[in-house]
Amino acid sequence: GAKNAMIHFYIATSELHRQFVIGGTEDEQIEIARDATQQIKDGVSDFPDKVRLEFSPEEFTDSDLDYVVKVCDTVVETWGPEGDEKVVLNLPATVERRFPNEYADMIEEFMKRQKFSDQTIVSLHAHNDMGMGIASTMLSLKAGAQRVEGTLFGHGERTGNVDLIICALDLDYLGIDTGLSFDNLPQIANLVEEVTDIKIHPRHPYSGELVFTAFSGSHQDAINKGYNQKEELAEHFKGWKIPYLHIDPLSLGRSFEKFIRINSQSGKGGIAYILSQEFHINLPRWAQVDFASKVQVFADEVQRELAAEELFTLFKKAYMQDDAPILLQNYWPVPSQEDPAIILGRVKVEYKGEDHELNAEGNGPISAFVHAIKQLEGVDDFVLEDFSEGTRGKTADAEAVSFVRLKHTDGKHSFIGAGIGSNIDQAAVRAVCNALNALLKF
Structure with missing residues (x-):
């Protein structure tokens, strides 16, 4: 019932097999190949569908090589392909015994010597005994081969056959259209694992869990910077170009959430990347340096990789101490009627268990708040050293996020606070309170 069947037969042509396994002379083997081809031809002559x-x-x-050419020419001549029909001549590295350049040289020389090049398709079939199956295949394709046989994820006898997925994606990387799509590669991998009951190695090219993952701090920093400039890089290099990621992982159905893993070796760039991608919080550089040290200490303590949620919990614990001794209840900044450039700030806070209502003015909402909060007893030993603001999204109603760094008047210690609010003013004053709580607990 097959509409387009292919019958594949083979004969071992090496001296090892001919003399010590099968037996017989070269001429006898050529006759065996001729007879087998004729038997197949006779057997399919009445089939209505193409074989x-x-x-x-x-x-x-x-x-x-000369002997192989004779055997193959005999098979093609006996079959007698007609019209645009072509016989597939599959030239295998049955056991990998040669380096990739030698395989490619043999393929190229075979194609020069065979009689019926217009009526054949030269196919590759590499094994991986020496670990060079992919290299042998790619180099032999450059030598002129037209077809590749292999397996998914390199399954096969002994060390396996060449991985067709790696081959296809390597060709795609070189700009050669294979007509294949791998945007569901994780699902393909899961299915093959289920069917074979063999796990794919986490570092298996393209398909492994860790192939797009960076643990090194410097690598994470480079990926973070590259990803933040991916449009500019694509325009400059006329295509995908990101440090340490040779192909766009999204094209393989991979999400960015697992590309940077956080452990005690992670640097500020990778940590900032996770907070940005997962929680839409963009740390200013001075906060990145401070937070990275806290993450490394914690990761050293637990001796394992940290999940994204753990990172966010650690971030809140470090920079959002909004419980004591200062608890912000409300803040109303309004422009002065006499001078709109002056902001009048009214603050309601709980400080050391007591409610306070404070009023002050400044040249902006944050300045007014700082002047007001300094009226609390024991809360005047600081200056506002750095401030950064942003949003947790690109929509009009996205939450605001702010960071402040306060320096103690002793000049030796700084404290960072973060705040999230419905607008930038509310986020900023919460950040000030959280930094103050850290300072007052010092």
């Missing part, structure tokens, strides 16, 4: 032929000189890379 194609594939022949493999097994142990091609361990065989005499």
Whole structure:
């Protein structure tokens, strides 16, 4: 019932197999190949649907090339392809015994010597005994081969066959359209694992869990910077170009959430990347440096990789101490009627268990708040050293997020606070309170 069947037969052509396994002379083997081809041809002559032929000189890379050409020419001549029909000549590295350049040289030389090049398709079939199956295949394609046989994820006998997914994606990387899409590669990998009951190695190219993952601090920093400039980089390099990511992981159905893993070796760039991608919080550089040291200490204590949620919990614990001794209840900043450039601030806070209502003015909402809060007893030993603001999204109603760094008047210690609010003013004053709480607990 097959609409387009292919019959594949093979004969081992190496001296090892011919003399010590099968037995017989070269001429006897050629006759066996001729007879087998004729039997197949006779057997399919009455089939209504198209049947194609594939022949493999097994142990091609361990065989005499002139002899292999004779065997293959005999098969093609006996089959007698008509019209645009082509016989597939599959030239296998049955056991990998040669380096990739030698396999490619043999493929190129075979194609020069065979009689029926217009009526054949030269196919590759590399094994991976020496760990060079992919290199052998790619180099032999450059030598002129037209077809590749292999397996998914390199399954196969002994060390396996060449991985067709790696081959296809390597070609895609080189700009060669294979007509294949791998935007669901994780699902393909899961299915093959389920069927074979063999796990894919986490560092298996393209498919492994860790192949797009960086643990090194400097690598994480480079990925973070590259990702934040990916449009400019794509325009400059005329295509995908990100440090340490040779292909766009999204094209393989991979999400960015697992590309940077956080442990005690992680640097500020990777940590900032996770907070930005997962929680839409963009740390200013001076906060990145401070937070990275806290993350590294914690990761050293627990001796394992940190999940994104753990990172966010640690961030809130470090910079959002909004419980005591200062608890902000409300803040109303309004422009002065006499001079709109002056902001009048009214503050309601709980301080050391007691409610306070404070009023002050300043040249902006934060300035007015700082002047007001300094009226509390024991809350005047600081200056506002740094301030940063942003949003947790690109919509009009996105939450505001602010960071402040307060310096103690002793000049030796600084304290960072973060605040999230419905607008930038509310986020900023919460950040000031949280930094003050850290200072007052010092």
